[in-house]
Each structure stands twice: as structure tokens, then as C-alpha cells.
Amino acid sequence: MKGILAIYRRELGSYFVSPIAYVVIGFFLIATGDFFSNILEILIERSFMAQMQGGQFGAPPAIDVPMLVIRNFAGVITTIMLFLVPMLTMGVYAEERRRGTMEMLMTSPISEFQIVLGKFFASLTLLAAMLAPTLVYHAVMARFSEPAMPWQIMWSGYLGVFLLGASLLALGSFISSLAEDQINAGVATFIVFLMLWTIDSRIRGSSTVWTEILKYLSILQHYDTFAQGVIDTTSLIFYLSVIALGLFLTMRSLDSMRWRRA
Amino acid sequence: MIEVEHLVKSYGQSRAVNDISFRVEKGEILGFLGPNGAGKTTTMRILAGYLPATSGTARIAGFDVLDQSLEVRRRIGYLPETPPLYPDMSVGAYLAFVARIKGVAEGEVAKSVEDAMRMAVITDKKDELIKRLSRGYKQRVGIAQAIIHKPDVIILDEPTVGLDPNQIKEVRSLVKNLAGQHTIILSTHILSEVEISCDRVVIIDKGRIADIDTTRNLAAKYKHGERLKIVVKGNEPGLRGLLESLEGINQVEIENDGHGQVGALVESAQGLDLRAPIAARIANAGFELLELRAVNLSLEDIFMRLTTKEEQEVKAEEPEKVEETAEAVEKTEEAVEPEKVETAEKAE
Numbered sequence: 001m002k003g004i005l006a007i008y009r010r011e012l013g014s015y016f017v018s019p020i021a022y023v024v025i026g027f028f029l030i031a032t033g034d035f036f037s038n039i040l041e042i043l044i045e046r047s048f049m050a051q052m053q054g055g056q057f058g059a060p061p062a063i064d065v066p067m068l069v070i071r072n073f074a075g076v077i078t079t080i081m082l083f084l085v086p087m088l089t090m091g092v093y094a095e096e097r098r099r100g101t102m103e104m105l106m107t108s109p110i111s112e113f114q115i116v117l118g119k120f121f122a123s124l125t126l127l128a129a130m131l132a133p134t135l136v137y138h139a140v141m142a143r144f145s146e147p148a149m150p151w152q153i154m155w156s157g158y159l160g161v162f163l164l165g166a167s168l169l170a171l172g173s174f175i176s177s178l179a180e181d182q183i184n185a186g187v188a189t190f191i192v193f194l195m196l197w198t199i200d201s202r203i204r205g206s207s208t209v210w211t212e213i214l215k216y217l218s219i220l221q222h223y224d225t226f227a228q229g230v231i232d233t234t235s236l237i238f239y240l241s242v243i244a245l246g247l248f249l250t251m252r253s254l255d256s257m258r259w260r261r262a
Numbered sequence: 263m264i265e266v267e268h269l270v271k272s273y274g275q276s277r278a279v280n281d282i283s284f285r286v287e288k289g290e291i292l293g294f295l296g297p298n299g300a301g302k303t304t305t306m307r308i309l310a311g312y313l314p315a316t317s318g319t320a321r322i323a324g325f326d327v328l329d330q331s332l333e334v335r336r337r338i339g340y341l342p343e344t345p346p347l348y349p350d351m352s353v354g355a356y357l358a359f360v361a362r363i364k365g366v367a368e369g370e371v372a373k374s375v376e377d378a379m380r381m382a383v384i385t386d387k388k389d390e391l392i393k394r395l396s397r398g399y400k401q402r403v404g405i406a407q408a409i410i411h412k413p414d415v416i417i418l419d420e421p422t423v424g425l426d427p428n429q430i431k432e433v434r435s436l437v438k439n440l441a442g443q444h445t446i447i448l449s450t451h452i453l454s455e456v457e458i459s460c461d462r463v464v465i466i467d468k469g470r471i472a473d474i475d476t477t478r479n480l481a482a483k484y485k486h487g488e489r490l491k492i493v494v495k496g497n498e499p500g501l502r503g504l505l506e507s508l509e510g511i512n513q514v515e516i517e518n519d520g521h522g523q524v525g526a527l528v529e530s531a532q533g534l535d536l537r538a539p540i541a542a543r544i545a546n547a548g549f550e551l552l553e554l555r556a557v558n559l560s561l562e563d564i565f566m567r568l569t570t571k572e573e574q575e576v577k578a579e580e581p582e583k584v585e586e587t588a589e590a591v592e593k594t595e596e597a598v599e600p601e602k603v604e605t606a607e608k609a610e
Contacts (some may be wrong), residue, residue, distance in 0.1 A: 002362065
């Protein structure tokens with residue numbers, strides 16, 4: 001535990017002494033803020049239209065703006081995360097290798113498990129720090145929300161987004177543990193995420209046996225159930241499995257450094 | 263404290279470490295001497311638990327480096343070839359981090375950091391960022407990192423490389439201070455360094471131990487006779503003639519600088535002091551005697567003898583080695599004055 005904490009503290013500190021964390025969080029907030037107001041605007045407009053049509057044809061208005069905002073916004077966050085997570089994870093292990101500090105960590109009385117977990121928790125903390133300010137957007141919306149803001153859906157939506165982000169961090173860290181330096185790690189991670197994204201958008205809307213299987217395997221699909229207010233056990237287990245797999249592979253990769261030529 | 267038996271490390275076909283065995287007693291300083299690429303770093307990495315050996319065993323304080331890696335890692339301090347530093351951390355924060363991952367109790371972290379900084383003479387740099395430190399200070403932070411948890415065994419891979427002469431002196435005295443309470447293995451390719459700091463020397467070449475002994479014993483073992491250095495004002499054939507006609511001379515090496523000064527390195531039978539007869543003959547020949555002194559066999563000469571022997575065998579297959587040998591011969595000649603060589607090394 002002590003070892004994990006020591007690694008965690010150093011890792012978190014290292015995020016904040018370099019400009020990367022500030023740039024990533026800053027950009028993330030600007031982009032999400034812009035998208036949020038955009039989504040809100042469009043949906044409000046649509047609900048007015050629906051109301052007017054409803055007035056004409058006598059049907060009641062059927063658009064729940066806050067809920068749709070939450071759902072669409074979750075989609076926006078995940079897409080932006082695909083682009084930003086590689087920047088956060090690229091250096092995690094690749095830099096340690098390049099600097100030679102990996103050799104020190106590996107010859108210290110701490111296990112690979114402690115190293116990997118310490119680093120992962122630090123990146124989760126950064127992810128939380130990135131997501132937390134966006135809650136303000138929802139708070140603002142809630143003030144003017146009619147019907148009342150569905151807080152439960154928002155929280156479960158954020159849980160889904162957080163789990164997806166954690167999965168991406170675990171995968172990105174694993175790729176970083178394989179790479180020679182952080183540029184290679186960053187590029188490789190980015191390409192892998194881009195592929196996940198391409199495959200995911202290709203299979204959306206299609207429903208053959210194969211696309212259904214791919215849908216189940218796509219990490220970009222599972223947050224959606226959360227964003228609809230359902231904490232789906234399948235999706236929960238799916239994300240936890242991806243995270244566990246990523247961390248496990250990272251540990252094996254660190255262990256293999258001992259066996260490969262350094 | 264350290265027992266290494268038949269250690270082998272192969273990378274594919276090549277063997278970086280080939281059947282190495284040695285022991286180090288508690289409190290001893292063992293020098294690892296060898297040219298670059300001889301297998302020093304690989305051996306140290308195996309001892310530190312960073313690389314597994316292909317075969318053979320290594321035990322530190324009774325624990326196997328492979329099977330009881332964590333126990334071993336608790337008891338060693340290790341300075342790799344490049345000091346493992348985080349450039350964006352301050353010296354104090356970095357050392358506190360290392361203390362924690364080395365298992366120093368939370369209440370003693372601050373004290374360990376203070377002690378290590380005092381030992382490595384970097385107390386005044388506590389709040390400085392590591393990236394702003396000079397090469398010498400970085401190296402010392404690296405050493406502080408290796409001793410922070412007061413390990414039984416300290417492994418230092420080339421601790422003085424890249425330092426200036428004053429810093430080298432400081433690192434040496436630091437190593438001397440650590441001896442006694444700690445067992446130390448240090449590697450170097452600078453010969454005078456082992457002579458000054460180490461109790462015993464392992465000479466390693468192409469992954470094999472060429473010899474292992476105290477510096478004094480090594481000198482005695484490889485001394486085949488008495489050696490004299492002579493410099494005269496005169497001509498070369500004359501000097502050669504009068505030296506070679508002397509009884510008991512085994513070998514004469516002439517060195518002509520072309521400006522009237524001729525030097526000679528003479529090897530004679532063991533126990534024979536030819537200084538007086540040589541001086542007399544030189545005077546008789548009408549040469550001016552500028553220098554005449556006995557030369558001790560330096561570690562460098564021993565090293566050359568042990569390592570060039572093999573090099574000549576492989577010369578045919580590896581033409582680039584020839585150049586190295588030529589360079590090495592140059593060095594042997596300079597070895598008469600070890601201090602000079604040392605400064606030349608540092609200047610690099």
C-alpha cells in the first residue's frame with residue numbers, strides 16, 4: 001500500500017509540473033463547454049418546434065431536454081477523450097524507460113503490481129479532475145430545467161464516461177509500456193483509439209450477427225446505457241474487465257523488461 | 263555477503279557474461295574492471311535483480327537474486343550507468359520518493375533524506391530542481407539515491423564517469439566512507455580508480471573473469487622481472503647496443519623522440535638491480551643520463567597483459583580490434599605515470 005501511495009504521489013505531481021495536464025484539461029473544458037451550450041441550444045430549439053407543432057396538431061410536447069442533453073453530452077465527452085487520453089498516457093512508462101528511472105523502480109523493493117496501480121490511480125485522479133468542472137454545466141442547466149433535472153441519469157452517465165475514460169487510460173498505459181519513447185507511444189495509442197472509433201461508428205445502426213458481436217466488444221458502446229440512467233451490470237463488468245486486462249498486460253509488459261535486452 | 267556462482271547471461275548466440283564466479287565479504291570494496299562491453303553492467307544488473315541470469319546463481323546476504331528478488335532488492339542500493347533521476351523534481355522530493363519506495367518507514371523518511379544528502383555532499387541543493395544540476399551533482403544525487411535506505415550492499419555502475427577530477431576525488435572519498443558498514447561493488451574502466459578505492463579487483467573481459475585478486479597480489483603475480491625506465495641524450499643504436507650487451511636483460515624497448523633524447527624500457531631478471539651498471543655504462547659511452555628509475559607494474563599493465571592476449575587471437579576475424587590494440591599499447595606506455603592517464607581519461 002505504501003509503495004502504491006509513493007508512486008501515486010510522484011506520478012500525480014509529475015502531471016502537474018509539466019504543462020501537459022494544464023493544456024489537456026484547459027482544452028477539454030473549452031471544447032466540452034462549447035459543445036454543451038451547442039447541444040443545449042439545438043435541443044431547446046427542437047423542443048420549441050415540437051411544442052409549436054403540438055399546438056397545431058393537438059399532441060403534447062414530448063422532448064425531455066435535460067435528459068437528451070446529458071446523453072448527447074456524454075457522447076461528446078467520450079469522443080474528445082479519445083483524442084486527449086493518448087497525451088496523458090504516452091509518457092507514463094515510456095518516459096521512465098527513456099530516463100532510466102524504470103531500472104530504479106524495478107530494482108526497488110516494490111512489485112510491478114504496486115507500480116502499475118500507483119500510476120493508474122494517479123491517471124484516474126487526473127481524469128476526475130478533468131471531468132469534475134463539467135458538472136458545473138449541468139448545475140447551470142438544472143437551474144432553468146423544466147421538467148426537473150434528472151440528477152440520477154446525470155450521475156450514472158458520468159459513471160459510464162468515467163469507466164470508459166479509465167478503460168482508455170488502462171489501454172494507453174499498456175501501449176506506453178511497450179513503446180521506446182513517448183512520441184511512439186502517443187502515436188500508437190492515438191492510432192489504436194482512432195481504429196476503435198472508426199470501427200464503432202461503422203457498426204452503429206447496423207445489426208448483423210457480426211456487428212452485434214463487435215458492438216458488444218466496442219468500448220465506445222457501453223457507456224450509452226449508463227447515459228440513459230441504467231447501471232447495466234454487463235457494461236459495468238465489461239469496463240472493469242477491460243481495465244483489469246489493461247493493467248494486467250501492463251504488469252506483464254514491465255515484467256518482460258527484465259527478460260528482454262534492455 | 264555476495265556469492266556469485268557460474269553466472270551466465272546470453273543474448274541469443276552471444277554471451278555477455280560467461281561463467282563468472284566470485285565472492286565478496288562483508289564490508290569489502292570490490293572493483294569490477296574491464297573495457298566497455300566486457301559484461302560489467304550486465305553482471306551488476308543481474309545482481310541488482312534487473313535482469314535474470316541465463317544460468318548460474320547469485321546470492322546476496324543469503325538470498326537468491328531471482329527467487330527471492332524482493333528480499334534482495336530490500337538490501338541493495340543500485341546506481342545504474344545513467345543516474346535514474348526525475349528532472350522535474352527537486353533533490354529533496356526525489357530522495358523522499360526513493361526512500362519511500364525503498365521501504366523506509368514514513369517517520370524516518372526526512373532523516374534518511376538528510377543523511378543521504380550529507381553523505382553525498384548535496385545538502386545545499388535540497389530545493390534545486392534536478393534538471394538544473396550539473397553532471398557531477400546529478401551523479402551525486404544518484405549515489406545518494408543508492409544509499410538512502412542504508413542497504414547492506416551498494417552496487418555502483420561507473421560512479422565517476424563524466425565527472426571532473428575534483429568530483430572524482432569526492433566520489434572516491436565518499437565510497438571510502440561507505441566501506442566498512444556497507445559492502446560495495448563498483449565498476450569502472452579507469453584503472454587507477456580501482457587501485458585507489460578497491461580492496462580487491464575482478465578483471466573482466468569478454469564476459470569472463472580474467473583474474474581476481476587484491477591489487478598488490480595481482481602486481482606480484484604478473485611481474486615477470488624488474489623494470490627500469492631510462493632516458494638519455496644520445497643515439498638509439500648506441501643505447502640499444504650497450505643495454506642489450508648487459509647480463510640479465512630480458513627485453514629492451516626503445517623510444518626515440520627524434521630530438522636527441524632516447525628512452526628505453528628495460529626488463530631484467532627478477533631480483534636483479536641493474537641501475538648502477540647501467541648508469542656506469544651510459545656514462546662510459548659519453549651519453550648524458552637524464553632519467554633512470556625503477557618502474558612498478560601498474561594495474562594497467564596487468565590489465566593489458568590479461569586482455570590483449572585474447573585480443574590478438576581474435577584480431578584476424580575482427581580487423582577493427584587492431585586499432586583498439588594500438589591505442590591500448592599507447593596507453594601502456596603512459597602507464598608509467600598513472601596520474602597522467604587518469605587526467606587524460608577525465609578530460610574525455
